Amino acid sequence: MARHLIASVGTSLLINWRKASQSSARPEAEELTGWIANQDPKSASAETNTLMLLDAGKNDCITFIHSDTLEGELCARVLSSHYETRCRGAEAKVAKGLGRQPKSFENGLKEMVQVVKDAETAAAAAGNTPVLCVTGGFKAQTAVLTAYAMLKQIPAHYVHEDATGLLTLPKLPIAWSTSTGSENSKFFEVLDDAEATAATKAGIVKAHQNLEDLVIRDEAEVPT
Template sequence: MPTIITTTGTSLLSNASRELNKQRGESFADNELQNYFKNVGAEKASAETKSLLKIASPEDEVVLLYTKTHNGELCAREVYRYLKSKKWSNIRLRELPLEENEAQFERRGLRELVNILIEEITKAQRENQEVIINATGGFKAEIAYTTIVGMIFQVPVKYIYQFFQEPVTFPTLPISWNVNLLLEYEDFFAWIDEEPRKDVEVEQRLKAIPKLERNQVQQLLLPADENDEIMLSAAGDILWKRVAQQRELAELIEDAPPSEIPNADKIASSIAEDKHHFPKGTREFAKKVAQVEAVEEIIGGHFENTTMKRIKKIDDDGSIRLLWADNEKAVNITIRTTARGQAQTLKLRDRYIRPLLK
């Protein structure tokens, strides 16, 4: 049974007001909107019912997300009533506490939308249900961020333009979204995700990040507010929660299989024989990495002018790139493993490789 997560807007009120010649702000009598459904038909009455009739069936689970406004709640409840009257049995309403205050909408409202969408996606996936996002209803920013969540969490998004008869599907992308920046500086992202942080504290922590990456990190933050506080943007929040979801998934999947390569043969000769004046401890570090069963090869790369040890990148093919450093310089090291996919590679990174950098 699929779960259809549906954003709801106020198209029902707009359509009914126009059709029934209502004055601006004029209210509707009891059952007037239900009678409107019956008179004009569900496809014409609202964008939500038009899309659901094309996308879902009465047996599916439908979650109607509505904004915390009088009109938003009214429309959602009338759509709910209509579908219930047509024997749609698995429907529930969920309020989106989106801020009407323009200044707070970007800071709070969009993050709440993102959090609730991801919560509903995760809930359905835990129950092994197919998930579809129906982004036909709602205002433009809501639809835009709903689509971004779907793409990053690899959930298909469906949308019906007002003049179309059939839904357009934004398919899941056949790639994993690059979350390496968040993994590389995960201590920073975990810290700022806990609560809004003072501008001066954020600036101090950002100084420890190289300039290029610092600029990329700042793109995932909102500007300081009137209280001089900074928090993750909605886009940053989506990516950070994707990392958390992949970690949760990693705990449910098998470990990467052991390599058949002997430990001594896993280390490239340039490291084993210390041919390039690597940072102190490189060979000893490589020997420890080689003891990890899933590791197949450890290769040295170019040097960098930093003294910060950190994991820089993981790839779906199981490779892990990191920096090993002493007090003078750092060397890039690539570790090839038997892991496959982002979740399994992340599990190997977290459980076996990252502790060796401490």
């Protein structure tokens, strides 16, 4: 079955380019795209190494999820361009708020999970198998994506910088309790209601503090 590879993206591509070119500058996307095309996937970046070990090819499509930073966006855009003709399709998606600012980082992780869910939904609609590649990005991303993969029973793969092969993360016998949704149906109904006021939504969140961490907040609501 064809796969939909969902890969978190870090900045190793940019770091490796800087080492090779002995430059601290940020290259244009076209220059970085030309450079990666002439590199061994094993050494070009963490993402290309992982995808090489997964034997990514014409039957696969890829979603690259990047941080809300200029460097992350550049690397994801170049990777997407590089694999667009090497696979069935490739796209770059941002996890809004995911960056170096602590006050927005937690929200960014929730946004990242939403991007993964959207890609998983697209995979199911197309009859593809979703596969997570969690090598790139912040360490916290790896932890969250691994937990998500275990809950959803999705294959997840990782390549440690000192390892020579692909690590397939084990599927653990854990699952999301279905009773959580039924017992807190009002909470989810209000949050999904486009006509509910901000005050109404704030009230339902306050009344369900045990579920507060599931809420993606507007930037203005993120505490400083």
